[in-house]
Amino acid sequence: MKRIYISIVLLLAIIGTCIGAVIFLSYQTETLIREMDKLSDDFDPEDPKAFLPQTEEVIEHFRERTIVFPLFIRQNTLMEIEAELEILPALLEKGEPKDFVASLSRCQTRLETQLRLEMPLLQNIF
Amino acid sequence: MIVVVIRTVLMYATLIVAMRLMGKRQLGDLQPTELAVTIMLSDIAVIPLQEPGAPILSGIAPIALLVGLELLMSCIMLKAPRLARVITGNPVVVIRNGRPIWSALRRLRMTVEDLVDGLRELGYFDIEDIETGIVETNGKISVYLKAGKQPMTIGDLQPTVPPRPMSCVVLTDGELNQFGLSLCGWEPEKVWQVLKAENVSPKQVMLMTADSNGAYRIIRKEENQ
Numbered sequence: 001m002k003r004i005y006i007s008i009v010l011l012l013a014i015i016g017t018c019i020g021a022v023i024f025l026s027y028q029t030e031t032l033i034r035e036m037d038k039l040s041d042d043f044d045p046e047d048p049k050a051f052l053p054q055t056e057e058v059i060e061h062f063r064e065r066t067i068v069f070p071l072f073i074r075q076n077t078l079m080e081i082e083a084e085l086e087i088l089p090a091l092l093e094k095g096e097p098k099d100f101v102a103s104l105s106r107c108q109t110r111l112e113t114q115l116r117l118e119m120p121l122l123q124n125i126f
Numbered sequence: 127m128i129v130v131v132i133r134t135v136l137m138y139a140t141l142i143v144a145m146r147l148m149g150k151r152q153l154g155d156l157q158p159t160e161l162a163v164t165i166m167l168s169d170i171a172v173i174p175l176q177e178p179g180a181p182i183l184s185g186i187a188p189i190a191l192l193v194g195l196e197l198l199m200s201c202i203m204l205k206a207p208r209l210a211r212v213i214t215g216n217p218v219v220v221i222r223n224g225r226p227i228w229s230a231l232r233r234l235r236m237t238v239e240d241l242v243d244g245l246r247e248l249g250y251f252d253i254e255d256i257e258t259g260i261v262e263t264n265g266k267i268s269v270y271l272k273a274g275k276q277p278m279t280i281g282d283l284q285p286t287v288p289p290r291p292m293s294c295v296v297l298t299d300g301e302l303n304q305f306g307l308s309l310c311g312w313e314p315e316k317v318w319q320v321l322k323a324e325n326v327s328p329k330q331v332m333l334m335t336a337d338s339n340g341a342y343r344i345i346r347k348e349e350n351q
Contacts, residue, residue: 010193074181125129
């Protein structure tokens, strides 16, 4: 009879972890996307250097919020997004606002795609 | 991760159905559910090792899930024999009175050569010697020999054979064996009393066996050296 309890505990633990992971990923990803949205909305192409502290803050938040993401999603994807984010300060310093906006938008899209891929949707399962 | 978990459940169910469809020939010594888990575990365990970028939980979660499902299935099958029959199938009689049953073999997609091979592996070279042959749910062949071909036992020579209790290990290297004690119904105190009566200390004992009739045997370390 012990076996049935072990199996129930195992299955419940997995279901719990999965639901927890989806909620956690959604919350953290949506928060990051909102922050990026705000940065994109506030961005003034006339004075790009003024947005350096805000951009660095977004990068720092990305690192903090995605610290446990590699437990659930592929590390490569995260590293690609982080690499894209890390060039944002350089783009601001060089005064290339168009590239800055494009890079930021790519990061947002990648995060959204990653979140969508983790959702238990039929197209992801089959 | 939830996608991986759902996919694992789907693949587990698919593999069990596939095993049942393929029949008993493919099973070896395992039941369909066990074989499905064995096949999947060996591949899943390698994913996090081969791909360092893959999340470790994508390896651990499916393994834990498969173990959980397998335990649950075995418990459910114990409680629900009908479901167990659906999943593992029924044993099939393939030989009756020394004659292979062609319809049963066809149902199992076995040839007579396969059956004869299986019998030879068990040490039976003449199908005529077999009263009944059964292909079990795990694909193994069980045979019941004809009366004249069965090995002779003590029971054949004596009308009544007195019961002989099993001998159990109760002490090894001076340490009590609780399992052996419970099997033969001895208490530890009885072991110590016997050792005292035999004038042997537990440390001198390499092996002590006992049975439920109270008989015992002590092998001292010195005797063996």
